[in-house]
Amino acid sequence: xxxxxxxxxxxxxxxxxxxxxxxxxxxxxxxxxxxxxxxxxxxxxxxxxxxxxxxxxxxxxxxxxxxxxxxxxxxxxxxxxxxxxxxxxxxxxxxxxxxxxxxxxxxxxxxxxxxxxxxxxxxxxxxxxxxxxxxxxxxxxxxxxxxxxxxxxxxxxxxxxxx
Amino acid sequence: xxxxxxxxxxxxxxxxxxxxxxxxxxxxxxxxxxxxxxxxxxxxxxxxxxxxxxxxxxxxxxxxxxxxxxxxxxxxxxxxxxxxxxxxxxxxxxxxxxxxxxxxxxxxxxxxxxxxxxxxxxxxxxxxxxxxxxxxxxxxxxxxxxxxxxxxxxxxxxxxxxxxxxxxxxxxxxxxxxxxxxxxxxxxxxxxxxxxxxxxxxxxxxxxxxxxxxxxxxxxxxxxxxxxxxxxxxxxxxxxxxxxxxxxxxxxxxxxxxxxxxxxxxxxxxxxxxxxxxxxxxxxxxxxxxxxxxxxxxxxxxxxxxxxxxxxxxxxxxxxxxxxxxxxx
Numbered sequence: 001x002x003x004x005x006x007x008x009x010x011x012x013x014x015x016x017x018x019x020x021x022x023x024x025x026x027x028x029x030x031x032x033x034x035x036x037x038x039x040x041x042x043x044x045x046x047x048x049x050x051x052x053x054x055x056x057x058x059x060x061x062x063x064x065x066x067x068x069x070x071x072x073x074x075x076x077x078x079x080x081x082x083x084x085x086x087x088x089x090x091x092x093x094x095x096x097x098x099x100x101x102x103x104x105x106x107x108x109x110x111x112x113x114x115x116x117x118x119x120x121x122x123x124x125x126x127x128x129x130x131x132x133x134x135x136x137x138x139x140x141x142x143x144x145x146x147x148x149x150x151x152x153x154x155x156x157x158x159x160x161x162x163x
Numbered sequence: 164x165x166x167x168x169x170x171x172x173x174x175x176x177x178x179x180x181x182x183x184x185x186x187x188x189x190x191x192x193x194x195x196x197x198x199x200x201x202x203x204x205x206x207x208x209x210x211x212x213x214x215x216x217x218x219x220x221x222x223x224x225x226x227x228x229x230x231x232x233x234x235x236x237x238x239x240x241x242x243x244x245x246x247x248x249x250x251x252x253x254x255x256x257x258x259x260x261x262x263x264x265x266x267x268x269x270x271x272x273x274x275x276x277x278x279x280x281x282x283x284x285x286x287x288x289x290x291x292x293x294x295x296x297x298x299x300x301x302x303x304x305x306x307x308x309x310x311x312x313x314x315x316x317x318x319x320x321x322x323x324x325x326x327x328x329x330x331x332x333x334x335x336x337x338x339x340x341x342x343x344x345x346x347x348x349x350x351x352x353x354x355x356x357x358x359x360x361x362x363x364x365x366x367x368x369x370x371x372x373x374x375x376x377x378x379x380x381x382x383x384x385x386x387x388x389x390x391x392x393x394x395x396x397x398x399x400x401x402x403x404x405x406x407x408x409x410x411x412x413x414x415x416x417x418x419x420x421x422x423x424x425x426x427x428x429x430x431x432x433x434x435x436x437x438x439x440x441x442x443x444x445x446x447x448x449x450x451x452x453x454x455x456x457x458x459x460x461x462x463x464x465x466x467x468x469x470x471x472x473x474x475x476x477x478x479x480x481x482x483x484x485x486x487x488x489x490x491x492x
Contacts (some may be wrong), residue, residue, distance in 0.1 A: 017164045019198070039199050040266060052268040052340065058198045062169050063191065063213050082446020090310075110264055118243040121259040123250075123400065141399035 002065050004019040006074030016062050021045045023061040024071060032072035032101040038145075043143035046109070047071050051108025055142075059144065072101035073110060084160040086109050093156035095147035103143045107157045110139045114161070132159045164201050171213040175376060178214050180301040183344040185210035190374060190401050192235065192274035195266050198212035200279060204288040204417065206469030219273075219376055222246070222289035234273030234375045238328065239264065241272060251380060253408050259329035276329055276339065276355060278323035279358050279366065280430075281402055283307055293319045304466065310404050313472045314429040314467045316416040320363030321466065323427050324356055325402050330426035331391055333406035333434045343373035356431030358478055363430075365450040368486050385412045385420040393426070393481040394475055403427035405475040413447035413488045421484075425459075435459040438480065447488040448483050456480040459467050 001022065003010050003020075005028060007010055013127075026032045036044030036111070038057045045057040048070040056069075057120045076082035081089065084107045094100045114131055136157050137150070168188075171180035177361040182188050191197060200206035218361045219235035222244050226301030230246060241247060242258035264269065268271040269435065284292045284302050285438040291299035303311055303321050312323040329352065337352040355367050369375075389410035392467070406426035410421045425437040438459035463473045 015166070016169045017166060040195055043263065043265060046265055049268075053265050054194070054269050055265045058195050058266075060169075060191070060194065060198060060211075061217065063171075063194070063465075104433070106265065112193075113239070113243075113264065116243070118239065119255065119259060120247065121256070123259075138265055138399050142265045 001062050002029070003061060003069065004066060005069045005070060007068075012061075014061055016060065018061045019057055020047070020049075020052070020059040020061045020064060021056040023101065023162050024056065024069070025087045030071050031088065033102060034098055036102070042099070043106055044099050044100075044102040046106040046137075046143065048109055049107055051109070051112060053106050062150050072104055075104065082108065084111070086158065087159040088153070088158035090159060091156040092150060093153040094145075097146075098161070099143060099145045101151060103140070103145065106143045107160065108139060111154075111161055113139070128162050131158065133158070136161075164204070165207045165209070167208055167410055168210045169213065170210060171216060173216055175217055175219075175374060177213065178212050179342055179344060179372055181212045182210070182374070182456040185212070186371065188212060190214050192271040193237070193269035194274075195262075196278040196340070200286075201367075203286060205279075205286060214374065225379060225400065228245075228367055230380045232272050232378045232380065234271060234377055236272045238262070238270040238272070238275060239266055239267035242267065249254065249330075249382075249387075251335060251386045252388065253334060253386065253391050253410055254328070254331040254380075255389060256391035257327040257393075257406075257408060259405075260406070261327035272328070272378055275326050276352070276375065276378075277369075278326060278331075279324045282311060282322040287324060293441060294322055294359070294463050297362070297364045307468075308466045309468045310402070310427065311466065311469060312429050313463045313469055314425070314433055314460075315358045316368075316430065316464065317359045317363070319361050320359035320430065322359065322363065322430055324429070324431050325427070325430065327391065327393060327406060327426060329432040330358075330406055330424045331408045332378060332380075333381055333432035334347075334389070334410060334422040334424035335383060335386055336422070337378050338471055340377045340379060341369065341373045342376050343370060349379075353432070353434045359430045379436060383410070383422075385410045385422060388412060388487050389422070390483055390487055392479050394479060405472050405479060407483050409475060409480070409483045411447075411484055411487050413490075416447050416490075418442045418445055418447050418451070418488075423455075423480065428472055428476060437462075447484070447490045449490060451483055452481040452484045452490075
């Protein structure tokens, strides 16, 4: 099967049962996306699929041939981090770091959803103001952090949102 | 995970014929529930017919009014659709109350309807469960049933349907359009899911090979003033322990039209016809709302640990209708 990851095409010979997460980690050795719960409950495996954030543990690799995948490795570099990565650095948005790549990919996808005008469960009609903390918390609720670094993750994302 | 054949389909007809010849197969849409159940050994299809390439990704206006939602429209896109937000706010709110941003980006309209119960005995392949292994028994009746059914259950199964979206669709009186080996048919969404009876392994009235192609929303004036209210064990990203979808039109303090459906209380999204009947023509007051809820909940048969749901739904009905009508206490 052909997977397109971070702009590079890869021809892989995989068992059809292989999830996108396992294809990335075990076959392409891109270990940024993490296997947390492996059931779509923690968000550690979040990547961008055609620009949309998704749980890569619940997606069969075979079903995403030719669809552009972006992992945390494809977002920025050490010299030029993505604004969301810079936000996490500036605000110390992590402790152990295990959930961090998923948090970062999720935040990148989430900020794009906000730019499209997509509402969340806490959005009120006609609410076009800056992304407040309640919005960030609700929109990021699919990413769990067992260290409880939320207090710094929220300002990290707020900074990337330009607040 | 048991291995399977993978067959991507390009159009509805080829998807239907591919599955018609695979009695142990199933359709793959967003996969957010199916792939998980395959990992758990609860779902063991031998063929997956991938329907993601089917041209079912549009929301279009129906000629006579109303909206046609393609079965492949993602939950996130449907929730954000301007016409849905304007004319059917209860549907947008229900979608946004469910799952997470990541899951809503994959989950589809058709797949959301066909997701399986999250009853923990069903999800655990080492436990008896009449829905997963017919005749093996139901440990939930005496075991962990805090979040299981209080309406329409049977001695064989007390599972609930977990969808938020489906509760809104039930209140709106949506129609599910289906294509199958024997042609097309329309099914009211309130009749799509069955009650468990003595065959809880059968979730819906769909026959093997039938494919949901769209969900049609009728033009519905009352839906413009509508809301979804969900109670759960944490602030976000959790299944409902009880929910209410409501639409109401009150004038001069009298209820002229009302739609109500309850979630997380039954094997299907529970359209509350008795409550609606009890409210029509009645004053739009908290007392009427509570009496209407009681009319529906009189049929409740709670188990040892879930009687709280009856009170919860009663209060959600009153609070939601009070907010929509501006009724005081």
